[in-house]
Amino acid sequence: GQAPPAPSMLSLLDALGALPELTAVSGVDEAGLPVLLPLKSRRIWNLLITGAASSGKSEWLRALAVSLALTSAPEKLQIAGLDLGGRELGVLESLPHTVAELATSLDTAHDLLVWLNSEMDRRLRGAAQKPDLALVVDDLGWGDQAEATSAGALLGRLWAHGWQAGIHILAAGLGEPLVVGGTAARGRAVPGRLGWFELTTGHEYARVRACGLSAWELDRASQ
8 A cells, every 4th residue: 555644744843842952853653653863862962864775865864954953943053964966955055054055066065074073173172062063964975985085084073073062963875984983873764664764772763754844844944
């Protein structure tokens, strides 16, 4: 039979009421109960989504980013995006939280990652660590390119040490090209079940039907 529609992010948010800042609504579990992703938890902090092509990774990543924007004011959360695969994250540019133009080439990606690493270093030297920063990265496949070595190293450094400076990474890709280090939740696409992911956070596990993101929901987030 046809798969049921993705759960509505706004319906879940309305049902849940006020949530702590930097909490994403990731979807519902197999019992239909909401599954939250509190990025401020040291067990989570970052998120890596993996799975085959056309498994819904980009759509889930985009919905999670908008969910964070809906639960966190711009003075609490800033967002930057890196998308070399096809502007799946173009919606981020309409959010008031976004602090940099979406990076869609290796050159602009490198520039963005240099800036984020400089900001991380500034914060680690004792500067204020607010607001939190979330870097949203779609399609990590570019990290395999020889000309992307420098950008890949900069991203790996952020992944390993950004948690000390209030910087989060939410990334999606076919595999796991990032360096080991830091803490992260893992979302792995369930083969044969479009839009379903196995979400692991520390010692906790849930099978999640990812939230959808309608045009109306995006419009509400960007206001």
